[in-house]
Amino acid sequence: MSLKAVRAFLNALDKAHPDARSELIYNNTFELLVSVVLSAQATDVSVNKATRALYEEAPDPASMAALGEDGIAQHIRTIGLWRSKAHNVALLCQQLLEKHNGQVPDNREALEALPGVGRKTANVVLNIAFDQPTMAVDTHIFRLGNRTGLAPGKTVRAVEDELVRRIPKEMLRPAHHWLILHGRYVCKARTPECWRCPVTEWCLFKDKNKIPPKR
Structure with a gap:
């Protein structure tokens, strides 16, 4: 896909999702960080259900650290990998208190040093909470x-690097949300809904014309 087509592709997604934002429910940057950690191999809907009561009881690192691993686990048993996630969140809270004065850091190195936080999680927090x-x-x-054909790559990092390189800088931050929502609801894994896709004009998917409209 040409760079000209990339811009047109993204402009079309912007029109399709003008109010695009994360579907995770949170009240502050700390809750956002925890929700993103919990969302690994889980849906946003399941995370939102699990964290509603958790955040009412523990909306900050100090109160969540006080709950401890077992207390956190009681709230998140309905999501995948809940044992390891409870362990990581408990340690994450301790480190935020000990190393960051209870505040979520705004740089990649410090974020990725926290338990349960990898590059993807750090990118989400930096994008949403810190406008990076x-x-x-x-x-x-x-x-x-x-x-x-927007950003082909064999690995997640390769695709990330291509997207960062090819997407105009002023569009990069909102493009994160446009692309997630489009992939989640239109360009689905098994049954892409090409018949209602707003970017089909620029898409290079070779089988897009073979996808029948939904009846």
Whole structure:
């Protein structure tokens, strides 16, 4: 896909998702960080259900650290990998208190040093909470980057690097949300809904014309 087409592709997604934002529910940067950690191999819907009562009881690192691993676990048993996630969140809270005065750091190195926080999680937090032009590549964006020709790559990092290189800087931050929502609801893994896709004009998916309209 040409750079001219990339801009047109993203402009079309902007029109399709003018109010695009994370579907995670949170009240502050700390809750956002925890929700993103919990969202690994889990849906945003399941995380939101699990964290509603958790955040009412523990909306900050100190109160969540006081709950401890077992207390956190009681709230998140309905999501995948809940044992390891409870362990990581408990340690994460301790480190925020000990090393960052209870505040979520605004730089990649410090974020990725926290338990349970990898590059994708750091990118999400930096993008949403700190307005930084980062691109968090999840399964949806990885698929979309390759399927459409927007940013082909064999690895998540390769797709991320191509997206950062090819997307105009002023569009990079919102593009993270546009792409996730498009991959989640239109350009689906097994049954892409090409018949209602707003970017089909620029998409290079070779089978897009073979996808029948939904009846």
